[in-house]
Amino acid sequence: MPSKFERLPLSTSGPLECALKGTVLLNHPYFNKGSAFTAAERRDFELTGLLPPSVQTLEQQAQRAYEQYSAGADDLAKNTFLTSMKEQNVVLYFKLLLDHLEEMFSVVYTPTEGEAIQNYSRLFRRPEGVFLNIHDIDRVRHDLSLWGTEDDIDYIVVTDGEEILGIGDQGCGGILISIAKLVLMTICAGIHPNRVLPVVLDCGTDNETLLNDPLYLGLREKRVRGETYDELVDTFIRSARELYPKAYIHFEDFGFQNARRLLDKWRPQIPCFNDDVQGTGCVTLAAIIAGLHVSKQKLADLRMVVFGAGSAGVGIADQVRDAIATERGISKEEASKQIWLIDKPGLLTTQVKNLSDAQKTYARSEDWGGKKTDLLGVVNEVKPNVLVGTSTVPKAFTEEVVRAMASHVERPIILPLSNPTKLHEAVPADLFAWTDGKALVATGSPFKPVKGPWGSGGEEVEIEVAECNNSVVFPGIGLGGVLCRTKLVTEKMLIAAVNGVVELSPALRDDTAPLLPGVDVVREVSVRVARKVIQAAVEEGVATEQDIPEDEGELDEWIKEQMWDPVYRPLKLVEAQTASRQAKGELRVVGSLPQRA
Ligand SMILES: NC(=O)C1=CN([C@@H]2O[C@H](COP(=O)(O)OP(=O)(O)OC[C@H]3O[C@@H](n4cnc5c(N)ncnc54)[C@H](O)[C@@H]3O)[C@@H](O)[C@H]2O)C=CC1
Numbered sequence: 001m002p003s004k005f006e007r008l009p010l011s012t013s014g015p016l017e018c019a020l021k022g023t024v025l026l027n028h029p030y031f032n033k034g035s036a037f038t039a040a041e042r043r044d045f046e047l048t049g050l051l052p053p054s055v056q057t058l059e060q061q062a063q064r065a066y067e068q069y070s071a072g073a074d075d076l077a078k079n080t081f082l083t084s085m086k087e088q089n090v091v092l093y094f095k096l097l098l099d100h101l102e103e104m105f106s107v108v109y110t111p112t113e114g115e116a117i118q119n120y121s122r123l124f125r126r127p128e129g130v131f132l133n134i135h136d137i138d139r140v141r142h143d144l145s146l147w148g149t150e151d152d153i154d155y156i157v158v159t160d161g162e163e164i165l166g167i168g169d170q171g172c173g174g175i176l177i178s179i180a181k182l183v184l185m186t187i188c189a190g191i192h193p194n195r196v197l198p199v200v201l202d203c204g205t206d207n208e209t210l211l212n213d214p215l216y217l218g219l220r221e222k223r224v225r226g227e228t229y230d231e232l233v234d235t236f237i238r239s240a241r242e243l244y245p246k247a248y249i250h251f252e253d254f255g256f257q258n259a260r261r262l263l264d265k266w267r268p269q270i271p272c273f274n275d276d277v278q279g280t281g282c283v284t285l286a287a288i289i290a291g292l293h294v295s296k297q298k299l300a301d302l303r304m305v306v307f308g309a310g311s312a313g314v315g316i317a318d319q320v321r322d323a324i325a326t327e328r329g330i331s332k333e334e335a336s337k338q339i340w341l342i343d344k345p346g347l348l349t350t351q352v353k354n355l356s357d358a359q360k361t362y363a364r365s366e367d368w369g370g371k372k373t374d375l376l377g378v379v380n381e382v383k384p385n386v387l388v389g390t391s392t393v394p395k396a397f398t399e400e401v402v403r404a405m406a407s408h409v410e411r412p413i414i415l416p417l418s419n420p421t422k423l424h425e426a427v428p429a430d431l432f433a434w435t436d437g438k439a440l441v442a443t444g445s446p447f448k449p450v451k452g453p454w455g456s457g458g459e460e461v462e463i464e465v466a467e468c469n470n471s472v473v474f475p476g477i478g479l480g481g482v483l484c485r486t487k488l489v490t491e492k493m494l495i496a497a498v499n500g501v502v503e504l505s506p507a508l509r510d511d512t513a514p515l516l517p518g519v520d521v522v523r524e525v526s527v528r529v530a531r532k533v534i535q536a537a538v539e540e541g542v543a544t545e546q547d548i549p550e551d552e553g554e555l556d557e558w559i560k561e562q563m564w565d566p567v568y569r570p571l572k573l574v575e576a577q578t579a580s581r582q583a584k585g586e587l588r589v590v591g592s593l594p595q596r597a
């Protein structure tokens, strides 16, 4: 039965207008269907001599693509194969990913995408996305304007490449994190893959390996900072908002100082979101709430140590602090006393120099005296029930630290979140071994389930470990923000998103299950999160879209109807103005905007 919402502007059912023919059509990744063009389409679009005669289904194509994918020598080769598939046929690419999501998630995202980013200039075949050069600020608006008209873009991911995952400064290779996050927006939340824009602000790089690599593709100079940097970011944001007033802006993997500063500046003005600060904060709070449910402890009694007080660590601290303040009806300042941050100098105290404003909130002012400020010393002193790692220091959660924690608390919640996998502060197998299977663990990158003698009678059991990655939550928040055309992303919208994830946590129904929902239910999670976010946006008066259904069932249907699915839609030949715009070779194509005529 057709949905009552099928006429919505973002609805993706019905025929697709297309003005391209022949080889141009075959070379357009969004319109290309390869061997799946029907007999009628082959005639109408002048493809008959260009394709072998058998007409195949998307399923058959996906089967062949999976065989080719499986022949890849290693994960990086598989990642490269998928990138080239995306350049050829977007529908098939996403169909393949959705059919094998659990297997391929880590190949298109962390950890393998980290490797692809480190090798960007060596693996490079075709450019994708927007490269904005700090020495060409005058051209930023023009370069951005080539991607469509004011209705064409829903979602922009921008990075300056300074702190990519846990692998540091990757210069212009950072474009691949913007692309990967957008791939997740489509897989997880059905954001239209032709209505997004990945952007890298190339400000140079302080990565000596890249600077000395003759094949490096970015600006070969040290990072430009200060006023010129600010002017580039300002020009980018103002131009993007003017050209694409509907676009929601997602900041990814900026360095700590800039991440916070930019978020604080733009958050009150435009719909924007910093994934490392806010996305990580939301998903980690959800994991902690689920863990506390299992350990039968209250948020009000939480004592959390965060190791690595950068974008993610302080973002998590803020989200957890706000939740404690609400739960206990106390000020944020009072709630921050239940959180201890550790960075390179050890525990952050008021004695530590050069703390950022965000870190200062947590600096311990009480007399820490001669007490130890290293991780073990702090754990022994404060007896935390939650330990979070966002330091990029592998194996920092040693056996001694973990046993010390477990000696004070029955079910320690331990979250080593540093990506990629090799940077995790501890691995689940060790955490379970050191705590007799008692630790409640979630990790930043995916891990296989761990077997051990931890059943109630000492029998062997298998413990599944949740992936605590912002990818659980940012797609749903973004989907909600885009669909209700929010003016801002408010604190209440983020709390609503956390609640949406918690509702779907398997641990709420089964104490032995993972703390967070897995990739197998990722679209369900995004619909729930989007629904909560939209409801909060409406309550807050920041949603600008008209006619958002009030009834929850209808709202879910309204959301789902506007999520893009990888299916081939019939192509309808169009001419005239549409044709001329497409023929000019513009990168975005009018015909790709369904139902809009
Ligand atoms: N699981 C997830 O969803 C997410 C994971 N992350 C991961 O968290 C890690 C940190 O990312 P960001 O916060 O963006 O980077 P960041 O650079 O802002 O923060 C890292 C912090 O760790 C500190 N650090 C480094 N060595 C240390 C040491 N020996 N002892 C104590 N602290 C130390 C640094 O001084 C810095 O403050 C990365 O590995 C990243 O991949 C980040 C965002 C989301």
Ligand SMILES: CC(=O)C(=O)O
Pocket: 110, 164, 165, 166, 253, 275, 276, 419, 469, 470, 471
């Ligand atoms: C997951 C993520 O955003 C990061 O590791 O930076």
Ligand SMILES: [Mg+2]
Pocket: 165, 252, 253, 275, 276
């Ligand atoms: Mg990130």
